Amino acid sequence: MNKDNSISVRLMRKDDLEWVTDLGQNTPEFKTETSAAQFFSAETLRNWINDPNGVTLVAEIDGRKAGFLLGCYITGPNDGYIKCTVIENVHRRKGVGRELQSSALEEFSQKGLEGHKCDHVFSLVKDDDGPMLNLKREMGFEIGAKGYYVEIMLHPKGKEF
Numbered sequence: 001m002n003k004d005n006s007i008s009v010r011l012m013r014k015d016d017l018e019w020v021t022d023l024g025q026n027t028p029e030f031k032t033e034t035s036a037a038q039f040f041s042a043e044t045l046r047n048w049i050n051d052p053n054g055v056t057l058v059a060e061i062d063g064r065k066a067g068f069l070l071g072c073y074i075t076g077p078n079d080g081y082i083k084c085t086v087i088e089n090v091h092r093r094k095g096v097g098r099e100l101q102s103s104a105l106e107e108f109s110q111k112g113l114e115g116h117k118c119d120h121v122f123s124l125v126k127d128d129d130g131p132m133l134n135l136k137r138e139m140g141f142e143i144g145a146k147g148y149y150v151e152i153m154l155h156p157k158g159k160e161f
């Protein structure tokens with residue numbers, strides 16, 4: 001599956017966060033077309049990488065950052081949620097997205113209680129995001145009903161910087 005054996009995936013670190021924010025803010029596929037903040041604050045990201053339910057990964061090619069994935073395990077429904085996967089433009093179509101999805105699924109399979117481990121992972125993908133839909137399909141995800149991104153900011157801080 002891995003087109004490039006030099007791809008490696010590791011846990012996200014604090015020193016990745018500036019790069020993650022920069023890449024995240026400059027990725028048009030994130031835009032939800034609402035007025036809510038469109039990417040995560042530095043504080044949220046710092047907490048996320050330390051959250052035992054977080055699945056926060058960075059992929060590197062030859063030791064250089066190429067892409068990231070942000071997800072989390074949700075305890076009540078026993079669900080894994082992949083919030084986003086973003087690959088640097090110059091590193092797309094090299095198998096990095098695939099490696100990140102695969103590592104995330106492995107991480108999710110370890111989350112949850114003994115005897116009741118996470119067994120379901122979902123994502124929201126825009127219906128015009130063909131590359132992501134293809135990637136998900138290739139990884140074995142089923143593509144279900146289309147929908148809308150519906151959200152509300154609960155207080156001014158929210159996802160803002």
Ligand SMILES: CC(C)(COP(=O)(O)OP(=O)(O)OC[C@H]1O[C@@H](n2cnc3c(N)ncnc32)[C@H](O)[C@@H]1OP(=O)(O)O)[C@@H](O)C(=O)NCCC(=O)NCCS
Pocket residue numbers: 027029030083084085086087088091092093094095096097098099129130131132134135136138
């Ligand atoms: C979607 C995205 C993560 C794919 O990452 P990637 O590293 O380029 O994907 P891979 O090289 O692992 O590709 C795996 C498969 O996905 C599909 N795919 C990836 N890019 C594609 C493209 N531009 N067009 C069509 N299919 C594509 C293909 O099936 C591909 O397999 P193949 O190369 O053998 O044909 C990347 O394009 C990206 O960062 N997009 C912007 C961010 C985004 O849309 N995120 C989703 C919302 S958070």
